[in-house]
Amino acid sequence: MADERRGRSFPLLVTYAVPCLLALPVGVGLVGVVLPAFGYLPALGGEHLSLEPFRQLVAMPGLGVSVLLSLASGLLTTAVSTLGVALFLAAFHGTAGDRLARRLLAPLLAVPHAAAAFGLAFLIAPSGLFFRLLAEPLGFDRPPDLLIVGDPLGLAMMAGLVAKEMPFLLLVAFAALLQADPERRMQLSASLGYGRVTAFLLAVWPGVYRQIRLPVLAVAAYASGVVDVALILGPSLPAPLAVRLVAWMNDPDLSLRFVASAGALMQLAVTAGVLLLWIAGERLVGALRRGATAGGRRSAEDRALRLAASVPVAIAGASVFFGLSWLFLWSIAGFWAFPDILPPSVDLSTWNRTLPNAAGPLATTFLVAILSASLALVLVVIMLEARRRQFRAAAGRPVRLPRMVAGLIYLPLIVPQIAFLFGLQVTLLSLDLEPSIPLLVAAHLVFVAPYVALALADPWFAVDPRYEQVAASLGHGAVATLFRIRLPMLTHAVLTALAIGFATSVGQYLPTLLIGAGRLPTITTEAVALASGGNRRVIGAYALLQTLLPFLAFTLSGTLPRLLSRGRLAMRRA
Amino acid sequence: MNVVAHARGPDVAPCVGEGLILRDVEIALAGRRLLRLDRHVAPGETLTVMGPSGSGKSTLFAFVAGFLDPAFTAKGSVILNGGELTGLAPRRRRVGLLFQDALLFPHMSVGENLLFALAPTVRGRRARREAAERMLAEVGLADTFCRDPATLSGGQAARVALARTLLAEPKLLLLDEPFSRLDQALRAATRDLVFSRIRERAIPAILVTHDPADAAAAGGDVVVIGEGEAEGEGAAIDEAALASRKKNEALASSEGGR
Numbered sequence: 001m002a003d004e005r006r007g008r009s010f011p012l013l014v015t016y017a018v019p020c021l022l023a024l025p026v027g028v029g030l031v032g033v034v035l036p037a038f039g040y041l042p043a044l045g046g047e048h049l050s051l052e053p054f055r056q057l058v059a060m061p062g063l064g065v066s067v068l069l070s071l072a073s074g075l076l077t078t079a080v081s082t083l084g085v086a087l088f089l090a091a092f093h094g095t096a097g098d099r100l101a102r103r104l105l106a107p108l109l110a111v112p113h114a115a116a117a118f119g120l121a122f123l124i125a126p127s128g129l130f131f132r133l134l135a136e137p138l139g140f141d142r143p144p145d146l147l148i149v150g151d152p153l154g155l156a157m158m159a160g161l162v163a164k165e166m167p168f169l170l171l172v173a174f175a176a177l178l179q180a181d182p183e184r185r186m187q188l189s190a191s192l193g194y195g196r197v198t199a200f201l202l203a204v205w206p207g208v209y210r211q212i213r214l215p216v217l218a219v220a221a222y223a224s225g226v227v228d229v230a231l232i233l234g235p236s237l238p239a240p241l242a243v244r245l246v247a248w249m250n251d252p253d254l255s256l257r258f259v260a261s262a263g264a265l266m267q268l269a270v271t272a273g274v275l276l277l278w279i280a281g282e283r284l285v286g287a288l289r290r291g292a293t294a295g296g297r298r299s300a301e302d303r304a305l306r307l308a309a310s311v312p313v314a315i316a317g318a319s320v321f322f323g324l325s326w327l328f329l330w331s332i333a334g335f336w337a338f339p340d341i342l343p344p345s346v347d348l349s350t351w352n353r354t355l356p357n358a359a360g361p362l363a364t365t366f367l368v369a370i371l372s373a374s375l376a377l378v379l380v381v382i383m384l385e386a387r388r389r390q391f392r393a394a395a396g397r398p399v400r401l402p403r404m405v406a407g408l409i410y411l412p413l414i415v416p417q418i419a420f421l422f423g424l425q426v427t428l429l430s431l432d433l434e435p436s437i438p439l440l441v442a443a444h445l446v447f448v449a450p451y452v453a454l455a456l457a458d459p460w461f462a463v464d465p466r467y468e469q470v471a472a473s474l475g476h477g478a479v480a481t482l483f484r485i486r487l488p489m490l491t492h493a494v495l496t497a498l499a500i501g502f503a504t505s506v507g508q509y510l511p512t513l514l515i516g517a518g519r520l521p522t523i524t525t526e527a528v529a530l531a532s533g534g535n536r537r538v539i540g541a542y543a544l545l546q547t548l549l550p551f552l553a554f555t556l557s558g559t560l561p562r563l564l565s566r567g568r569l570a571m572r573r574a
Numbered sequence: 575m576n577v578v579a580h581a582r583g584p585d586v587a588p589c590v591g592e593g594l595i596l597r598d599v600e601i602a603l604a605g606r607r608l609l610r611l612d613r614h615v616a617p618g619e620t621l622t623v624m625g626p627s628g629s630g631k632s633t634l635f636a637f638v639a640g641f642l643d644p645a646f647t648a649k650g651s652v653i654l655n656g657g658e659l660t661g662l663a664p665r666r667r668r669v670g671l672l673f674q675d676a677l678l679f680p681h682m683s684v685g686e687n688l689l690f691a692l693a694p695t696v697r698g699r700r701a702r703r704e705a706a707e708r709m710l711a712e713v714g715l716a717d718t719f720c721r722d723p724a725t726l727s728g729g730q731a732a733r734v735a736l737a738r739t740l741l742a743e744p745k746l747l748l749l750d751e752p753f754s755r756l757d758q759a760l761r762a763a764t765r766d767l768v769f770s771r772i773r774e775r776a777i778p779a780i781l782v783t784h785d786p787a788d789a790a791a792a793g794g795d796v797v798v799i800g801e802g803e804a805e806g807e808g809a810a811i812d813e814a815a816l817a818s819r820k821k822n823e824a825l826a827s828s829e830g831g832r
Contacts, residue, residue: 472640474691475693475742476690477665568682569722
């Protein structure tokens with residue numbers, strides 16, 4: 001019996017050790033930012049605690065507008081994305097439109113935020129595709145003098161975020177739908193006379209939302225502290241808070257680091273505010289829904305609404321897709337004057353100039369991504385397997401990650417990156433650690449592991465435990481069973497998780513910038529750095545290269561299982 | 575992996591008694607006794623355990639095979655051919671399992687499923703393949719070695735599962751309603767196949783079932799649990815107690831309170 005207990009406490013330990021390891025940098029980073037925020041950073045001559053950094057912060061011109069921009073970005077982006085997903089599913093769940101969206105949107109997961117933002121910028125800029133199409137009918141021969149990209153209200157920035165986050169949330173919701181029992185609930189509601197949209201929103205959506213809540217909150221946190229998309233599409237005078245923080249942090253005037261640290265704490269408060277407001281909004285919507293349910297209105301005629309519901313998702317998907325195509329055109333365009341919709345001549349000179357410069361960053365990107373994704377996979381597998389071992393038998397007893405473990409793992413997705421990356425950078429500096437590939441991999445791991453865990457946890461716990469009982473009864477040990485039964489059965493889920501981790505790492509801007517300290521440029525930092533330059537041809541080439549790596553990863557993760565399964569039918573379905 | 579131990583099975587004192595002895599086995603959940611059994615099952619004989627759902631039949635299996643959920647407490651000994659099983663890891667018990675579902679590993683061919691079960695002491699590619707082919711022929715499925723398990727019918731899959739289990743040369747078989755998913759005609763044929771193999775190999779077996787026809791075909795003793803019968807007295811699991819116990823445990827583990 002004592003043996004038995006030891007056999008269970010070890011997995012318990014591991015279940016908690018892995019998330020603690022992953023949450024550690026967040027904790028260290030936050031401590032590392034709190035001290036300088038109150039003036040304490042001996043390395044820079046701050047030896048007394050004071051409120052001076054906050055006084056300077058508040059005195060920064062336009063700070064209020066920056067804070068408001070961040071708040072609005074977090075709330076509006078999340079609201080529009082979530083609402084778009086809910087309406088789309090309500091109108092199209094189970095129809096051909098739904099299947100089409102699944103097929104068309106899945107590749108968009110591979111597109112990094114920066115590339116999507118560049119694509120949108122190219123479409124809506126005064127000299128972009130949109131106005132070229134309008135040029136002839138409206139009769140102007142030069143780009144209109146409008147401030148669209150970088151508008152002071154941040155609308156372009158929010159549109160760029162929505163274009164990327166709405167397809168992401170929709171794909172997450174597709175997975176969650178399976179467990180919300182939509183078919184029977186819809187049939188039941190229809191038999192009571194409810195229209196499609198009403199039935200879905202009242203009977204199915206609450207179950208879906210409960211499952212996608214964490215990704216939704218992650219979107220809110222991300223949008224409230226975003227830097228790369230804001231640099232490309234956002235306003236500059238003043239910029240959203242997070243963008244200004246990065247500028248202060250990298251300012252040659254080292255005393256601004258105290259202000260930046262105080263600002264990081266303010267960013268933390270802003271994101272917390274966004275999340276609290278969002279949660280309050282959830283309550284409000286819940287109350288409205290209960291009211292609607294109690295009222296019993298059927299809204300059986302909802303054809304017009306259903307048509308309208310396809311618009312947001314379609315625009316989001318189309319803007320990323322056409323944006324990328326437009327980027328590609330620019331990367332091969334010769335001379336391309338304004339009203340022409342297609343370039344009159346194409347050549348490879350941009351690529352010939354770009355590729356030699358991009359090769360180094362591309363290699364760094366690949367190396368860091370493959371290492372951090374693989375490492376994350378190993379850690380997540382160890383953690384999930386330890387959790388599962390705690391529950392020996394009992395088919396039908398659902399195994400989940402304990403709430404605290406889940407909270408720790410997903411913490412880096414909810415805490416704004418910038419708030420703790422500063423502190424981490426300061427800590428690394430005071431430890432005299434030079435930027436290096438292993439350090440960058442470790443930093444990426446913090447953001448990659450949560451997504452790998454999100455992707456793998458459900459399939460991992462869904463495998464019928466009796467398969468492993470059979471394997472054990474045939475005389476096989478735990479390690480053999482893991483490698484010969486569980487992992488092969490989960491080939492598809494494992495490779496998908498790996499690809500998601502890889503894509504997440506490729507898209508990381510801020511950790512690469514701050515932890516790499518500019519000395520380990522990746523394709524993402526290089527692309528974002530081009531934003532201010534405005535050379536469309538080079539930007540097009542870099543944004544495409546940035547998309548290429550994740551796209552290859554997803555293509556491989558989609559085709560490899562088929563090759564590895566040697567045509568086993570049950571594996572193809574899985 | 576300890577190949578020697580696997581090949582010889584549990585290190586047992588020789589021939590204290592052949593077959594399976596369940597001595598004063600008592601399984602309880604949260605202080606409530608679910609079942610008590612004191613039985614001897616001779617080699618080649620099948621003990622049938624019947625009882626309503628939730629009466630603890632599967633719990634008995636989990637206990638004997640070594641998968642008992644730690645939420646349960648179990649007392650007593652399980653002695654197989656003179657050796658105590660309860661302290662052994664599941665993989666050293668040599669207890670064959672057959673479930674309602676065939677549970678063939680979907681990423682392996684039929685043949686690979688069998689080779690996975692064959693002891694590593696059978697060496698050489700050809701020898702191993704021949705052993706697997708022989709076993710397939712024995713269950714009437716010659717020439718299915720390369721088949722994808724997903725293409726088999728329910729009856730065929732059940733027979734492959736039996737072949738896989740037997741190929742590992744178990745010293746005891748646990749049958750968890752293995753016929754309940756088969757239709758009437760197949761059920762009789764599969765039943766006959768299973769019980770004839772058990773008798774031929776002289777392995778003790780325990781069968782859990784709802785179907786009196788299964789019990790009749792098994793031919794051995796019948797124990798009814800969960801209804802306070804004289805033989806295997808016990809109590810139906812209190813579902814509420816089970817649920818609250820599990821909830822408490824989940825809470826405790828989520829708070830790291832252990």
